[in-house]
Amino acid sequence: MIDKYRWYEKLAIYAGMLVFLTFILAPFVEAFVVSLRPLDQVFRVPYRFITDDMSFSAYVTMWESVPRLGRYIFNSFFISCCVTLLALSCIIPAAYSFSRFSYKGRDGLLGTFLAINMVGSAVLIIPMYKLMLNLGLLNSYFAMVLPGAAFSVPTGIFLMRSYFLRIPKELEEAAHVDGASRIYTLWRVILPVALPGIMVVAITTFISAYAQQFLFALIFNSNSDLHPLPMGLYEFFGRQRIIWNELMAASLVGITPVLLVYIFLQRYIVAGLTAGAVKE
Amino acid sequence: MGQLELSAVTKSFGSAQVIKPTDLTIDEGDFVVFVGPSGCGKSTMLRMIAGLEEITTGTVSIDGTVVNDLPPVKRGISMVFQSYALYPHMDVFENIAFPLRVARMPQAEVDERVTKAANILKLDQRLKHRPGELSGGQRQRVAIGRAIVREPQVFLFDEPLSNLDAALRAEMRVELSRLHNQLGNTMIYVTHDQIEAMTMATKIVVLRDGMIEQVGSPLELFHMPKNKFVAGFIGNPNMNFIEVVCETTTAEGVRVVLPGGGSVTIPVEGQAAAGDKMTLGIRPDDLRAGAAEACLTMAPEVIERLGNQTVLHGNIAGAGQISAVVPGNLPIALDAPMDLGFDGLQAHLFDAQGVALPRRIDLSEMQLPDAAE
Ligand SMILES: Nc1ncnc2c1ncn2[C@@H]1O[C@H](COP(=O)(O)OP(=O)(O)OP(=O)(O)O)[C@@H](O)[C@H]1O
Ligand SMILES: [Mg+2]
Numbered sequence: 186m187i188d189k190y191r192w193y194e195k196l197a198i199y200a201g202m203l204v205f206l207t208f209i210l211a212p213f214v215e216a217f218v219v220s221l222r223p224l225d226q227v228f229r230v231p232y233r234f235i236t237d238d239m240s241f242s243a244y245v246t247m248w249e250s251v252p253r254l255g256r257y258i259f260n261s262f263f264i265s266c267c268v269t270l271l272a273l274s275c276i277i278p279a280a281y282s283f284s285r286f287s288y289k290g291r292d293g294l295l296g297t298f299l300a301i302n303m304v305g306s307a308v309l310i311i312p313m314y315k316l317m318l319n320l321g322l323l324n325s326y327f328a329m330v331l332p333g334a335a336f337s338v339p340t341g342i343f344l345m346r347s348y349f350l351r352i353p354k355e356l357e358e359a360a361h362v363d364g365a366s367r368i369y370t371l372w373r374v375i376l377p378v379a380l381p382g383i384m385v386v387a388i389t390t391f392i393s394a395y396a397q398q399f400l401f402a403l404i405f406n407s408n409s410d411l412h413p414l415p416m417g418l419y420e421f422f423g424r425q426r427i428i429w430n431e432l433m434a435a436s437l438v439g440i441t442p443v444l445l446v447y448i449f450l451q452r453y454i455v456a457g458l459t460a461g462a463v464k465e
Numbered sequence: 466m467g468q469l470e471l472s473a474v475t476k477s478f479g480s481a482q483v484i485k486p487t488d489l490t491i492d493e494g495d496f497v498v499f500v501g502p503s504g505c506g507k508s509t510m511l512r513m514i515a516g517l518e519e520i521t522t523g524t525v526s527i528d529g530t531v532v533n534d535l536p537p538v539k540r541g542i543s544m545v546f547q548s549y550a551l552y553p554h555m556d557v558f559e560n561i562a563f564p565l566r567v568a569r570m571p572q573a574e575v576d577e578r579v580t581k582a583a584n585i586l587k588l589d590q591r592l593k594h595r596p597g598e599l600s601g602g603q604r605q606r607v608a609i610g611r612a613i614v615r616e617p618q619v620f621l622f623d624e625p626l627s628n629l630d631a632a633l634r635a636e637m638r639v640e641l642s643r644l645h646n647q648l649g650n651t652m653i654y655v656t657h658d659q660i661e662a663m664t665m666a667t668k669i670v671v672l673r674d675g676m677i678e679q680v681g682s683p684l685e686l687f688h689m690p691k692n693k694f695v696a697g698f699i700g701n702p703n704m705n706f707i708e709v710v711c712e713t714t715t716a717e718g719v720r721v722v723l724p725g726g727g728s729v730t731i732p733v734e735g736q737a738a739a740g741d742k743m744t745l746g747i748r749p750d751d752l753r754a755g756a757a758e759a760c761l762t763m764a765p766e767v768i769e770r771l772g773n774q775t776v777l778h779g780n781i782a783g784a785g786q787i788s789a790v791v792p793g794n795l796p797i798a799l800d801a802p803m804d805l806g807f808d809g810l811q812a813h814l815f816d817a818q819g820v821a822l823p824r825r826i827d828l829s830e831m832q833l834p835d836a837a838e
Pocket of ligand 2: 507547624
């Protein structure tokens with residue numbers, strides 16, 4: 186490709202990226218640095234970035250200060266997985282129907298989904314509490330999984346629908362001519378071809394479920410055995426002091442599942458999986 | 466086996482009727498080609514036969530059974546799409562085997578049939594490749610392979626060669642004709658390339674605006690077009706149309722006055738009154754340089770030298786644009802008026818409505834029976 190940027194344009198681009206990355210990554214760096222310091226050195230004045238007394242001891246002691254930390258991390262992971270699976274099982278058929286069938290009220294329905302999404306979960310938290318109470322779902326995994334899934338469905342449908350729309354109609358027609366039923370075609374042709382799209386949706390759902398669960402856990406769950414990590418982190422808040430270094434260490438360890446899921450799933454986001462399906 | 470009949474078939478999208486009432490019979494073993502300009506309803510017609518598009522009114526029957534409400538498989542057809550529509554996540558073997566997998570055929574038979582199809586289509590070296598790794602021609606052959614494994618009675622092709630380059634297209638044309646001879650099935654083939662139509666068809670159906678203009682063998686359409694549209698559509702370069710006036714009708718045919726002042730007798734059936742406005746059709750290849758009884762004068766404006774022949778385009782006084790094909794070694798000067806003669810025997814004559822007056826020629830003289838028969 187022709188290098189079409191001048192040196193000062195390049196400079197501006199890199200400067201922009203630097204600002205952006207600093208903004209995004211600085212909290213992580215700071216969290217990591219704090220997790221390495223002894224607690225009494227955390228608020229040291231003057232501030233020094235690198236010091237001699239840094240160690241990984243907080244990563245060991247945190248398991249003792251909050252013995253159920255492992256359980257909380259597992260809960261977080263488990264809830265997010267359930268949310269992702271449940272959401273996908275709604276998103277895929279719904280998106281398929283939105284993209285392939287034409288029926289009355291289809292576009293209106295799609296619009297409604299997005300409108301609900303704009304309202305957001307925080308506004309609906311009290312009615313949802315009533316609902317859960319009536320259904321007897323409070324203080325269970327369900328209480329955190331259901332709303333999490335419900336609120337990731339609209340965006341998921343939208344993403345997935347646009348992916349399905351990109352799959353040429355001829356693929357289905359060809360399968361139809363060859364005698365395959367709709368379900369068979371969906372299972373053997375459409376889903377494999379849509380796999381990269383499904384993975385994108387799975388990743389975004391998983392990540393947003395991981396981030397969202399705090400609110401739902403806080404309101405709908407008081408059983409501390411079922412708490413996800415963000416709630417569990419409160420146990421580092423002692424009576425007199427907050428164990429900042431262990432808190433940061435636990436937070437960082439807590440987000441590794443997200444990282445792992447991402448690394449695992451992104452292999453399936455292979456560009457050009459549809460190559461060769463139809464004439465370009 | 467593979468006899469197909471459309472009777473009074475129409476198709477409407479909303480209020481627009483894109484296929485006007487159509488009757489058509491296709492015999493077993495025919496290679497039928499639908500041709501026509503873009504948007505004339507070729508694909509729609511094919512998709513109705515395939516069962517991908519609902520038939521608004523009328524019936525389609527295959528081997529005497531009305532198939533209007535049957536799904537494609539039950540009709541005994543298979544189709545090759547305008548885009549290849551291969552399954553990108555399956556290798557060539559699985560792509561070809563797909564219809565058999567759907568039918569839950571035992572593995573041994575799947576192997577046998579796919580191998581057979583792959584051999585016919587020379588794909589045996591490519592069975593483990595994904596469609597993305599194949600060339601355009603190979604993809605096309607995979608799509609054909611998927612259509613032939615099921616051994617249907619009728620094959621439908623929708624412009625299968627339109628995205629291939631000229632050389633590959635010529636090669637695939639020969640392969641498809643060979644395939645047709647080998648399998649002997651009925652084939653229906655849509656194209657807007659008239660070379661494909663002329664070379665492969667046993668029967669050509671010319672469509673315009675959802676109506677069948679004429680059905681016939683390639684030579685029939687070429688030599689005896691029923692109207693100006695068919696005459697202008699079949700044959701390359703296109704037929705020249707020249708406004709003429711009828712002088713008299715005799716036993717030999719109709720005598721017309723040419724724009725240059727000369728006159729020529731065209732041996733056709735039918736009557737025309739003196740003074741009737743008519744259109745004379747003459748193919749560019751039937752014009753030759755030099756004066757003759759029937760003669761036009763043209764000053765070439767564009768000269769296309771193809772080597773073996775030269776194509777000339779220019780105007781004749783008072784009668785518009787015409788083209789002529791002359792031998793490649795003939796010296797020609799741009800803008801220098803030259804005489805182009807022709808033989809009344811080669812000309813076509815159309816009345817004011819564009820309907821052809823039947824020519825007095827015998828097509829059976831142009832073909833010998835096949836040696837095998
Ligand atoms: N789904 C549809 N809804 C409305 N009109 C349609 C639809 N499909 C086709 N048409 C119309 O029907 C007419 C015939 O279309 P068709 O695709 O059969 O043309 P075609 O002869 O195959 O043309 P091409 O050579 O460009 O492929 C066109 O005027 C088109 O606009
Ligand atoms: Mg078409």
